[in-house]
Amino acid sequence: MELRQLEHFVTVAEEQHFTRAAERLAVSQSGLSASVRALEQELRTPLFSRTTRSVRLTEAGRALLVEAVRTLAGARAARDAVDAVRGLLRGTLTVGVEQCVAGVSPAQLLAAFHREHPHMEIRLRQEGTMSLLDGVADGRLDLAFAATVSPLEWRGELIPLATEEMVVLCAAGHRFAGRSGVEWGALPEESFIDFHPDWGPRRAADAAFAAAGVRRTVALEVNDVHSLLELVQEGLGIAVVPRHFARKPEAVRLVALDLLAPAASGPVSGTGPVRYESVVVLPPQRAASPGARALVSLVTSARERGEE
Structure with a gap:
């Protein structure tokens, strides 16, 4: 089982469509289908229920999806940690944001981050607060800018932005x-x-x-x-x-x-x-990625200068 196969599997699961998943991954549809079939053969069970109109996860596919997302997040974190030791920030930073947050301008913040770390790819997901919490918890998001989160809902780190x-x-x-x-x-x-x-x-x-x-x-x-x-x-x-x-x-x-x-x-x-409080949400029970910490550092610096 290869990381590439897990990435292909997760993307098809998210898109629920092989053609869209292939376009997102910039691979051929035939190559993507072959990769998923090889994974199914290795695991000896179908991962998707396929029809002419839809692609749905089987029970085995749903079980694999949870672990595949965690595995890919762990692999990214490992690569990022090595790059950080070398003084580089590479890889991907995936940020979640609810469009109602105060105390930060996501566009200006990400632009400043890109200027400081041009070799790191930035991905942005805009969702509601509860979806953002789920994304940070399962590793799909490195961090999120969310709203009105109580300590009972989130066991990880919460950094206040504005009230x-x-x-x-x-x-x-x-x-x-x-x-x-x-x-x-x-x-x-x-x-x-x-x-x-x-x-x-x-x-x-x-x-x-x-x-x-x-x-x-x-x-x-x-x-x-x-x-x-x-x-x-x-x-x-x-x-x-x-x-x-x-x-x-x-x-x-x-x-x-x-x-x-x-x-x-x-x-x-x-x-x-x-x-109404806006907060930065960082992962529970594991260290935040170097990219996430670098972004939080920019937020902290901007607040110290009185910027939003």
Whole structure:
């Protein structure tokens, strides 16, 4: 069993398609198929269930995938460690990011990293926070920039980036627009626009509403910040989001309102401001790769200079 075969197997499993996997690996489809067949012959069991339209993992394939991902991550870490001793950073740095994080500009950060380490290939994956945690845990990601992670959810290292309050965003014509803030008791009647449940802002908002004992209806779920702001602007609902969203160019015509603590005699038992924290997630139970540590060093230096 060769590392190359495991890489081929993992890529087909991720793409669920031999042609797409071959394009991603820059190999011929026939060569990729032969590599996977040889692996199946060595293991004496099919790894994929193949039809004319789909490629699905068998039970044996699912079992192998977990170990194959770990093995490839370990091999990359070994190569990176040797290069680091030689004073070089080579190989691949795979970074995960949720597009809502504050305290860092991923584009500027990765550009600075590339200038300092031009021989290292950078890969970027944009996902929700829970998917990012899974990616770092199983070695698919070297590190991730995520949001609102508790120590109970993550046993590895968490480096704080920024903490800010969440605010209510509404259109200029909304009934809340003339206020400076909104109490929790005024929110149950509203329709909300929010991200999918594994995204950091959604998780923070869901937890806050549950703590406040306030039920809400998320009518529209989106997967990007631009769509959320556009839907709010069109008056299709309001959103509870990190404060820095209100500073985005697309939010120029929106109104940002503070979340206020309920009146002492009111029916709502919740709190006032909701905190939203952005963090760097590093692997548990194993040393972070040299590339990950170099990237974290850039983040630390930028924070010391007061940059974002």
